[in-house]
Amino acid sequence: MMDDEAYDASQPEVTLYSDGKGRWLKLVGGVQCSEKILFNHRCQGVVGHQGDHWCFGPDGSYQFNPHDSDPRRKHIGFGTIPPGNSEYRTPLEMSRYRFLNFHEDTEITDAEEIARLERGDFKPEEGFDRPCTEEEMEQLRQLGRLESDKNFLRFERSAELKYRVKDFSAKSSTDVITARFDGDVERFSNLETGQSATIDAPLSMQLITEAAVRLTPNIERVLDIGCGAGNNMLKLRHVYGKPFASDLLDLSVPMLARARQRVNEAGIEAVTTWHSDLRDAELPKESYDVVLAAAVLHHMRDDEDWRAAFEKIISVLRPGGSFWITDLVVQETMPVHELMGSRYGDYLEGLGGVDYRQKVFEYIDREDSPRPMTYQLDLLRRVGFAHVELLHKNSCFAAFGAWKE
Incomplete structure (x- = not known):
């Protein structure tokens, strides 16, 4: 979500996703839509998009305000759909199927960039949405959006090799x-x-x-x-x-x-x-x-x-x-x-x-x-x-x- 203070209509928004296993995806949007929805939160779409004005709440719920051309506008108006609902749309789904001309989702493969993101060191224009599900990763794989499964296998192998410090709670005083x-x-x-x-x-x-x-x-x-x-x-x-x-x-x-x-x-x-x-x-x-x-x-x-x-x-x-x-x-x-x-x-x-x-x-x-x-x-x-x-x-x-x- 973006509020008025954080909103900069001249800059693209970068949303980051992780599978929780060392693999990161990046969704780069165009110039942001100026429509406000629910307590002045701005739409997370881009200028000229078709369909719902939308944003995601802190709990991951999808909040939307149907576009003028959407027939739901007459009988639904503003709505909220929680994760797990059959109509729930993830940002990745929306970027692929509704805003493909305005967004680009790619895999991040640079080792230094991945290390930065794993530390939670996000730039001002970046926001972390949530971990991707296995199903979403498979969809991206089928669409050819994952640059290198070899990288992923390498990351997994690295994680398996790493010595991990054990819990200290049982150690002697x-x-x-x-x-x-x-x-x-x-x-x-x-x-x-x-x-x-x-x-x-x-x-x-x-x-x-x-x-x-x-x-x-x-x-x-x-x-x-x-x-x-x-x-x-x-x-x-x-x-x-x-x-x-x-x-x-x-x-x-x-x-x-x-x-x-x-x-x-x-x-x-x-x-x-x-x-x-x-x-x-x-x-x-x-x-x-x-x-x-x-x-x-x-x-x-x-x-x-x-x-x-x-x-x-x-x-x-x-x-x-x-x-x-x-x-x-x-x-x-x-x-x-x-x-x-x-x-x-x-x-x-x-x-x-x-x-x-x-x-x-x-x-x-x-x-x-x-x-x-x-x-x-x-x-x-x-x-x-x-x-x-x-x-x-x-x-x-x-x-x-x-x-x-």
Whole structure:
């Protein structure tokens, strides 16, 4: 529907339709009819059309005012026909059979245009009517109005391949996750084998700490998010060769206590502990030269959670500082995700047998909501990091980071 404020008689109206599966159709009208119907809504036909003056209500109902030449005008006058009625006409039907000389309906095949429409980013002259039905799509196919069924099949295949984030409602709370780690301090206190369930954990730890020193050669203060028993902070201390102020953040009090003890023993006296969730911690702005996050970010949940975490991290880094991640990741496509999951399962079974494999997969399913490495690299750029780096990836685990300008 168009009201007086939106009405511009000199411009064609563009109405968009979707099948809800990534396929979009566009109906371009001529100069609009000036007839007003029902509370000053203007006819959605064009100048010179024959037949009813018409518009569609927000609920999809077809509202019409018969043309002078329409015999119904004498005994019906203005009328409304709801969807489902035998006389209901869709905009596509009207464009094809009544206003064909004034309208052109085509399929949109440009990938960037489709992405824009899927986001709901409509231009001022565009309006979205409603999803097309299967019957309407078939009618367009028979009329030869669909440019490429191959495109449609490609879109469907793409949708089938895409890894989709699962519902978070059944995931463990932070309290439950904390309780599990409270009872696992001794295992995580081993620098080499403390994270045996993580493929290539020692290599990833070595890579992120060496990369941190290369990109941020002057390190005065470091934040370790989800520090556990302090393994990554200790590795950075060893690689850097000098002490630095250490901020340890974790949900587990026993883990924080052990991390503080071990970091002190490594010659770092300036230690600050944060018993907090990253999302709640009031960390000082632009205070850290390096931020580490090892096997912790997979506890973030929805997109807003991830974006807020990365924005917070870049805000606490000093210019020239760097942020380094080792973590569980998923893949962008389901076939590859399943492949990597199978390989990881074989790795776990080799470590501790079938029962150990099942145990690890069960707590991942309960607790974790990882995202693709590519998702995280893109997000790092979007929140403002000048450079991102992929250091290592093996199966479901990756080591990567970013540098703040």
